[in-house]
Amino acid sequence: MxxxxxxxxxxxxxxxxxxxxxxxxxxxxxxxxxxxxxxxxxxxxxGRSVPVDAVRDVVPNRVMTWNICNPCEAGNVGRAAEIATYAPQVIGLQEACVRDVEMIRDYLKSLHGLEYHVEYGTVLRDWGRCGGAPWNPGAFGQAVLSAAPMKDAVKVEYPDGGSEDRGYMAVTTMVGGQPLRVFNTHLAQRRQEAVRADQTRVLAADVARHDRAIVLGDFNAVPDASELAPIWALAADTDPECRPLSVGACKTTTDWQSKFDYVFLRGIAPLRHRVQSTPFSDHDLLHTDVDPAFSAGP
Structure with missing residues (x-):
């Protein structure tokens, strides 16, 4: 049975x-x-029940990044409840299987009344991670959910992913009533600094084409890691106290007490941010409210 x-x-x-x-x-x-x-x-x-003070509708100027952890024994009902608590306009997910993202989006709508569009930046087909038939395994990588429609979506696989295929995706969508370019990436695993350095150069070249952009993702590197220099040259972390040389000032975002997850802002001013621990992943949720009407330099 x-x-x-x-x-x-x-x-x-x-x-x-x-x-x-x-x-x-x-x-x-x-x-x-x-x-x-x-x-x-x-x-x-x-999973975690949505608290009574949870957001009841999408916050139009809020963006979130979350490595949802895979493989992990976490239910999509709980993942959806975590997202619904903060109801961001845009969510960038990493380590995301297409099937899981479909379920999360369905639960957000059916259980929480939140409707999202989705674009995928999957770069790997992996039966072990995402299930499916061995001859038709599930797709794995990044995804962006947005309350507004998205356009001009691109998916880029890094020339060298390191120990696993990695890449980035980008879409144009509305944040705070303004059209913005939003990137979502997952860099190579820890102890692969040289690979990540090549990856950030590829990503930075695309980000530099836009005067205003939001770069979400799991960079697998602490703020003062040399491989993040090309991104720091273009954008600032949503936490104004967090900079490459700000030892101890950057709030950690992982269970092993490292800051690996970022919301980088290029030409956009941050208002407030929050790092929220979660039982559904070894990465915390990171969300930030922004003001696209005001610019902020790196």
Missing amino acids: ETSDATCIRMEEAMVLVRGTRLLAGAVVVACMVLVGPSAPSDALF
Whole structure:
């Protein structure tokens, strides 16, 4: 007999086939509650409950970056609840499987009433990470969800990904009522500094073409790492206290107490930011509110 957890996962996947149907979402919730049983903690099914002071609608000038961790034993219901708590206009996800992103988007709509468009920057097809049939594995990489439509999407695979294919993506979408170019990247893994240096040069060349841009991502490097110099020359971190030489001033964003996740702003002023720990990933959520009407230099 199939386990209750496996059945819930199958029901979760089935929701993708009926996008945006609140009735189906409710049926899944009720069915899984019956299968899991009343003894299970309330967050076993839903992940972290959305707090009472959570944002109720999309915040038009808020952007977020989050490495959602893969492979990790984390449910997409919980991931969606974390995003819905802060309801950013734009979300950049890393280590994202297409199927997971589809489920997250469905849950954001059906359970939280938040509708997002999605673009993918997947660069790897990996059965081990993303499931699927061995001859048709799931796609893995980056994704951007935006409350506004996106255009001019590009996907670039770095010439050298290091130990795993890596790349960046870019879209043009609305943030704070202004059209902005938004980049999302995931650089090579730790202890691959030379590879990341080549990657940041590729990324910086594209960012430099835009007077105003937001660069999201997991850079796998601390602020004073030499390989980040091309990005620092073009943009500033959303935290005005965080700079390459600001020892101890940059808030960490990972379970191992390093700052690897950034919202770099080029020609855009930051207003406020927050790093929020989460049980669903080894990376924290990082979101920031910006004012596109005012410029800020690197």
